Amino acid sequence: PSLVNEDNLSAVLHKKGDLRLENRPIPEPRDDEVLIRMAVVGICGSDVSFWTKGNIGDFVVKAPMVLGHESSGTVVKVGQKVKHLQPGDRVAIEPGVPCRYCEHCKSGRYNLCPDVDFCATPPSHGNLCRYYTHAADFCFKLPDHVSLEEGALCEPLSVALQACRRAQVSLGHTVLVCGAGPIGLVNLMVARAMGASKILLTDISASRLEVAKELGADQVLLVEPGVEMSQYATEVATLLGGAPDISIECSGAESSIKLAILATVSGGTVVLVGLGPAEVKVPIVNAATREVDIRGVWRYANCYPTALAMIASGSVDVSKLVTHRYALQDALLAYERARTGAGGAIKILISCD
Ligand code: NAD
Ligand code: ZN
Structure with a gap:
């Protein structure tokens, strides 16, 4: 033509x-x-x-x-x-x-x-x-019953898939997702699909946390200025019934990365999805002495086929x-x-x- x-x-x-x-x-x-x-x-x-x-x-x-x-x-x-x-x-x-x-x-x-x-x-x-x-x-x-809109959404879905794979989310894990923007929300969906049992999302916006609840977050925590992150880490553990096995940071904010590290259980994993300032101050000795692994996440590799399969099967x-x-x-x-x-x-x- x-x-x-x-x-x-x-x-x-x-x-x-x-x-x-x-x-x-x-x-x-x-x-x-x-x-x-x-x-x-x-x-x-x-x-x-x-x-x-x-x-x-x-x-x-x-x-x-x-x-x-x-x-x-x-x-x-x-x-x-x-x-x-x-x-x-x-x-x-x-x-x-x-x-x-x-x-x-x-x-x-x-x-x-x-x-x-x-x-x-x-x-x-x-x-x-x-x-x-x-x-x-x-x-x-695209499989016949997957829409073109869903096809476009494979992109952010792949970011979350890469993050949850890097974090090794698995059956029964408790997960903290910091930041309830599109990327935090899609991480909620993927962590759930990969077997997480309890998921808590944080944000500084109450309306975004409302959306997180509608999409199935077990708990939400509104982060307000002037409160110590160690206090929020305790609150996260209380809400989840224990410190999370995995934290997925999706805001890039310095204080939020700090919370992700402090809140994660000893021996657990933090993945950094959010990209904020090039350099930030974080409690690195706390991570080191509790063997909290901190892993980077950059876009995705080999995620599209799985993202499509997850959409096609209805798992997200x-x-x-x-x-x-x-x-x-x-x-x-x-x-x-x-x-x-x-x-x-x-x-x-x-x-x-
Ligand atoms: P977004 O800005 O829509 O969402 C970020 C959310 O974090 C907002 O809801 C905001 O209110 C919240 N937030 C801000 N400060 C916070 C704090 N201190 N504690 C908790 N929540 C806080 O952005 P998005 O599209 O959802 O993307 C999220 C992040 O992921 C961005 O930094 C983006 O650059 C990054 N990203 C990274 C990759 C990668 O490959 N690593 C890919 C895509 C997006
Ligand atoms: Zn190359």
């Missing part, structure tokens, strides 16, 4: 604070790529940060960049070498394509590849647009995270809502067709 007369409306971030809808050429897939008619793209905190601040750490927007990386779509054309997909297939798009040649790629931890090409991380374009090409082997066919219902939906033409309004969080926004999805 000829696509030349179609538009490729795209949400392009020119520089800090300057997000525009523009028409761009429809790309041609290379031999190992597919051309995708984009369907659903979620907004992530990182997209909003690039828009409002122009950077995240060392990643700086220096040239116009299409935003968006939590996405799904329908294959419309396949490159010569593509065997496992055909036009009409609906796919979840794993946004980070690694080099495939380095030690990390070869060992399977491709999320650590220094040369990853990740959607909407400068200088790579994202896919909040109508047509987009992607490495075919990083596109995962990520659609519950969606609070708002917009059309691509209204992407600026969607971003504005993501920035302010107005109306209790959790996950905002943009429809591209």
Whole structure:
């Protein structure tokens, strides 16, 4: 089919604070790529940060960049070498394509590849647009009963899967999740699916904790300024009937990382998902002398197939995270809502067709 007369409306971030809808050429897939008619793209905190601040750490927007990386779509054309997909297939798009040649790629931890090409991380374009090409082997066919919205939500779901795998969540574990944003909430779902028996979420926002309760948190704890984290650690243990085996930090706040360490049972594990200031002060001797393991989490590797299987089997219902939906033409309004969080926004999805 000829696509030349179609538009490729795209949400392009020119520089800090300057997000525009523009028409761009429809790309041609290379031999190992597919051309995708984009369907659903979620907004992530990182997209909003690039828009409002122009950077995240060392990643700086220096040239116009299409935003968006939590996405799904329908294959419309396949490159010569593509065997496992055909036009009409609906796919979840794993946004980070690694080099495939380095030690990390070869060992399977491709999320650590220094040369990853990740959607909407400068200088790579994202896919909040109508047509987009992607490495075919990083596109995962959706089972018939899995929606395109759920396909897009495989991205944050994969972050949680990576975190819970790194934390080795297992049957009967008690888990503390610090921060009840989309990432904390999806960790709640995955920790539950992996067998956690009791899960407590913290936040500084009472409304986010309401959502956590609706999504099945056993306990919630509102963190207020001026209270010692050691006091909250005691409170967490009281609420859970013992110190948590695992803490999953999903806010990046210094005090919250401190709480995660102090609250975790001796011999337990803290995983750091939240990314806040580059350097923070934490009770490291407390962790050392109680053999509390602190593990990093960076995106995900080999999680998409499992994320899809979890959605398909009903072991998680990520659609519950969606609070708002917009059309691509209204992407600026969607971003504005993501920035302010107005109306209790959790996950905002943009429809591209
Ligand atoms: P978000 O900002 O929507 O959610 C963070 C939540 O933490 C908010 O509800 C906020 O009220 C709460 N919070 C802030 N300070 C707190 C404190 N002191 N104690 C408890 N809660 C507190 O962000 P999100 O989209 O849910 O992402 C969460 C974090 O995960 C971000 O830092 C993000 O950068 C990070 N992240 C990391 C990876 C990774 O690969 N490591 C991937 C995705 C997101
Ligand atoms: Zn690599």
